[in-house]
Amino acid sequence: MREVSRLPKAHLHLHFTGSMSTRTLLRLAAERGVELPDALVDEVALEVPADKRGWFRFQRFYDIARAVVKGEDALRAVVAAAACDDAAEGSRRLEIQVDPTSYAASVGGLQPALEIILDEARAASAATGVQVGVIVAASRIRHPFDARTLARLAARYAGQGPGEVCAFGLSNDEWEGPTADWDGAFRIARRAGLPGVPHGGELRGPDHVREVFTHLQPTRLGHGVRASEDPALLDELVAAGVAFEVCPASNVHLGVYPSLADVPLRRLLDAGAQVALGADDPLLFLSRLTDQYTAARDVHGLTDAELAGLAGSSIDASFASDTDKLVWRAEVDDWLRP
Numbered sequence: 001m002r003e004v005s006r007l008p009k010a011h012l013h014l015h016f017t018g019s020m021s022t023r024t025l026l027r028l029a030a031e032r033g034v035e036l037p038d039a040l041v042d043e044v045a046l047e048v049p050a051d052k053r054g055w056f057r058f059q060r061f062y063d064i065a066r067a068v069v070k071g072e073d074a075l076r077a078v079v080a081a082a083a084c085d086d087a088a089e090g091s092r093r094l095e096i097q098v099d100p101t102s103y104a105a106s107v108g109g110l111q112p113a114l115e116i117i118l119d120e121a122r123a124a125s126a127a128t129g130v131q132v133g134v135i136v137a138a139s140r141i142r143h144p145f146d147a148r149t150l151a152r153l154a155a156r157y158a159g160q161g162p163g164e165v166c167a168f169g170l171s172n173d174e175w176e177g178p179t180a181d182w183d184g185a186f187r188i189a190r191r192a193g194l195p196g197v198p199h200g201g202e203l204r205g206p207d208h209v210r211e212v213f214t215h216l217q218p219t220r221l222g223h224g225v226r227a228s229e230d231p232a233l234l235d236e237l238v239a240a241g242v243a244f245e246v247c248p249a250s251n252v253h254l255g256v257y258p259s260l261a262d263v264p265l266r267r268l269l270d271a272g273a274q275v276a277l278g279a280d281d282p283l284l285f286l287s288r289l290t291d292q293y294t295a296a297r298d299v300h301g302l303t304d305a306e307l308a309g310l311a312g313s314s315i316d317a318s319f320a321s322d323t324d325k326l327v328w329r330a331e332v333d334d335w336l337r338p
């Protein structure tokens with residue numbers, strides 16, 4: 001049996017603070033004299049219902065963890081650890097998602113926060129061999145004007161290479177704010193050559209996927225799994241070439257589906273969707289990138305050829321250069337070769 005951790009792949013859905021292992025979080029907290037609640041570090045994965053209370057609980061833990069990520073050293077440590085962990089899982093390209101607003105105060109502003117992260121992404125790429133690109137993501141709980149500011153900032157660092165901003169996203173509670181209000185920010189990003197990768201279709205169903213598709217013109221959808229509830233919409237997205245960042249563990253831990261078997265991975269693949277598996281927030285779900293591929297094999301019965309197809313999809317859906325994609329694609333073929 002081929003090892004999925006050796007399967008070359010791209011990791012396209014991973015949040016900054018959520019990327020940490022419990023070990024990294026504990027180390028940062030100890031260095032800063034911060035006491036963490038047991039529930040965050042007891043190595044029991046968070047499980048919440050898919051409602052307001054569930055999301056609030058998830059967000060509260062996330063905020064506690066984020067409060068530990070203060071100062072340049074902490075920002076660098078998170079990027080370095082994420083690249084290191086990804087390297088051990090066969091990832092060739094990591095596109096880590098960050099809202100620099102959350103970390104700006106501790107390093108003197110938005111721009112320094114982003115520059116530190118980009119600089120460390122370059123260093124981590126060189127050190128681990130995993131090419132680390134950065135997705136700047138606005139938050140639905142802030143004003144859309146803030147999102148425009150972030151889009152303008154992101155635009156200055158746009159590029160495909162390591163330590164460059166490769167895309168623009170929108171995260172946090174999908175129920176928060178009218179989606180159309182963020183179209184201005186996504187337009188600014190697109191004009192700078194930054195593709196849109198907003199969240200949509202995890203907590204909310206096809207109607208919201210339609211809104212995200214119409215107003216934000218995504219190149220990839222963060223999750224998008226619930227588009228599968230509307231076959232015509234799914235076909236439309238596939239025809240438009242929108243890729244899906246599918247995070248099975250996240251879906252289950254946030255109560256969207258009762259079990260991994262209920263995640264509509266097969267339905268998306270059967271519809272011809274380009275799927276990239278991602279871990280979303282391993283800190284809270286205790287499930288990393290390789291675990292998603294293992295679930296695809298063990299729970300959904302994907303063959304090695306299908307797993308290789310999935311990994312190839314993740315590489316294609318990344319914003320790396322075509323030259324890099326060709327190299328990694330050939331490595332996927334090597335993995336599959338008997």
Ligand SMILES: [Zn+2]
Binds near residue numbers: 199222
């Ligand atoms: Zn996410």
